[in-house]
Amino acid sequence: MRFAFTEQQLELRAAFHDVLARECTEGDVRAVAELGAGAGRGAPRWRALAGLGVLGLAAPEALGGLGLSDLELVGLCEEAGWSALPEPFAETAGLVVPSLAAVADSPTSAPEARHLAASSLRLITGSGAASSVGGVAPTPDGWSLTTTVGTGGEHETSHVVGAGRAALFLLACHGEEGPELHTVGAPASQVVATPSLDTTRDLGAVIWVPSASTRLASGEAATALLEGLCDRGALYTGAALAGVADRLITMTAAYAVNRQQFGRPIGSFQAVKHQLADARTRLEFTRPALYRAAWTLSQGAPGRHDTAMAKSLASDAADLAAKVALQVHGAIGYTWECDLQLWLKRAWSLSSSWGDAPTQRARVLELALAARD
Numbered sequence: 001m002r003f004a005f006t007e008q009q010l011e012l013r014a015a016f017h018d019v020l021a022r023e024c025t026e027g028d029v030r031a032v033a034e035l036g037a038g039a040g041r042g043a044p045r046w047r048a049l050a051g052l053g054v055l056g057l058a059a060p061e062a063l064g065g066l067g068l069s070d071l072e073l074v075g076l077c078e079e080a081g082w083s084a085l086p087e088p089f090a091e092t093a094g095l096v097v098p099s100l101a102a103v104a105d106s107p108t109s110a111p112e113a114r115h116l117a118a119s120s121l122r123l124i125t126g127s128g129a130a131s132s133v134g135g136v137a138p139t140p141d142g143w144s145l146t147t148t149v150g151t152g153g154e155h156e157t158s159h160v161v162g163a164g165r166a167a168l169f170l171l172a173c174h175g176e177e178g179p180e181l182h183t184v185g186a187p188a189s190q191v192v193a194t195p196s197l198d199t200t201r202d203l204g205a206v207i208w209v210p211s212a213s214t215r216l217a218s219g220e221a222a223t224a225l226l227e228g229l230c231d232r233g234a235l236y237t238g239a240a241l242a243g244v245a246d247r248l249i250t251m252t253a254a255y256a257v258n259r260q261q262f263g264r265p266i267g268s269f270q271a272v273k274h275q276l277a278d279a280r281t282r283l284e285f286t287r288p289a290l291y292r293a294a295w296t297l298s299q300g301a302p303g304r305h306d307t308a309m310a311k312s313l314a315s316d317a318a319d320l321a322a323k324v325a326l327q328v329h330g331a332i333g334y335t336w337e338c339d340l341q342l343w344l345k346r347a348w349s350l351s352s353s354w355g356d357a358p359t360q361r362a363r364v365l366e367l368a369l370a371a372r373d
Helices: 007-023 026-035 042-052 070-083 089-104 111-127 219-258 270-298 304-334 340-352 357-372
Strands: 131-134 136-139 142-145 155-160 168-175 178-185 190-193 204-208 215-218
Touching (some): 089 111, 089 168, 089 215, 089 219, 111 168, 111 178, 131 155, 136 219, 136 357, 142 168, 155 168, 168 204, 168 215, 178 204, 219 304, 219 340, 270 304, 304 340, 304 357
Parallel strands (some): 131 168
Antiparallel strands (some): 155 204, 178 215, 190 204
16 A cells, blocks of 8 residues: 555646745735735636646546545645635635535436536636635534524625635525525625634625525535535645644744854754754644545545544644744744734634634544444
8 A cells, every 4th residue: 555645646736836836925925914805916826726727626527627536635735825825725626616526426416406516616617716615613523504694584604714705605504404505606695804813814704695596405415515514624724734834834944044143043042943843743743644634535434533633733733833933033923024924824713713623622532432332
């Protein structure tokens, strides 16, 4: 058995890294942070990713995708974290597309649901439309629905990442026969911006009205999709956190080489070396868990245990990397002028997304207790 990525998988990741190196520089991320989602090279950057074919990586080839799996996608989400990519790449490629593909390929899905999923996939893979997901959050014993209903019947789904950029939303809500999952186009919804620590993530509340024409799945079918969303949300947020942590450690090591104190680089001091080594070690112990979770999902196996382990480790690794980075940089790390703050805010924001470390460890514990009983 081969416990390594293939040459093709590594080449895809390298190509993705090169695109982001050109299209998502520190200056671009700063422009979005300062001026909002419309700043920088957002549209050209997203078109470049669409041209690479990675938005529909998990979609079937018949629907314009690459027909690949989580094993290819996990490395790309790491690279997105490394670059602090402002656009909702993980939400589009890692959450929405696999969910739509599962419905489009399912012989048990209703014809209208399969048609809706296929047309939505073609919108993403054909035109490069950005998409996002909301209305569900992991809990220790499963998941909960977070969409609320107003007095006029309108639904509000809060904390949707990339809401202002998305052309398509995958939104969960309560229905008459249990949970429901809906595909809603941007013209049929209203987005209200939400304040966020990391302004590059473009958080928003989506106001929408469910209907039979937007319903993708309900009941047991929706339950399975929601479980998959929580698994993939944990995995790909964890992968992005690994990329962010790597960037924080790399930036801090470079700073420690250049910053001098008492006539010596501060990186030569043992206390600084040990902190950076601890952060790097925590990150390297996290990556195998991420890759194991990606392999589990690629095999179609239940993924709650492995994705929960991966996300809890990734949150801890990013939190430690942020702490070390800020401590080594000192007071300058707090300033708006220092690019470090962009990655610090991304680490703190992602750490609690799709279940923070305590929530994910509680999910593992619940599974262990259930297995014992």
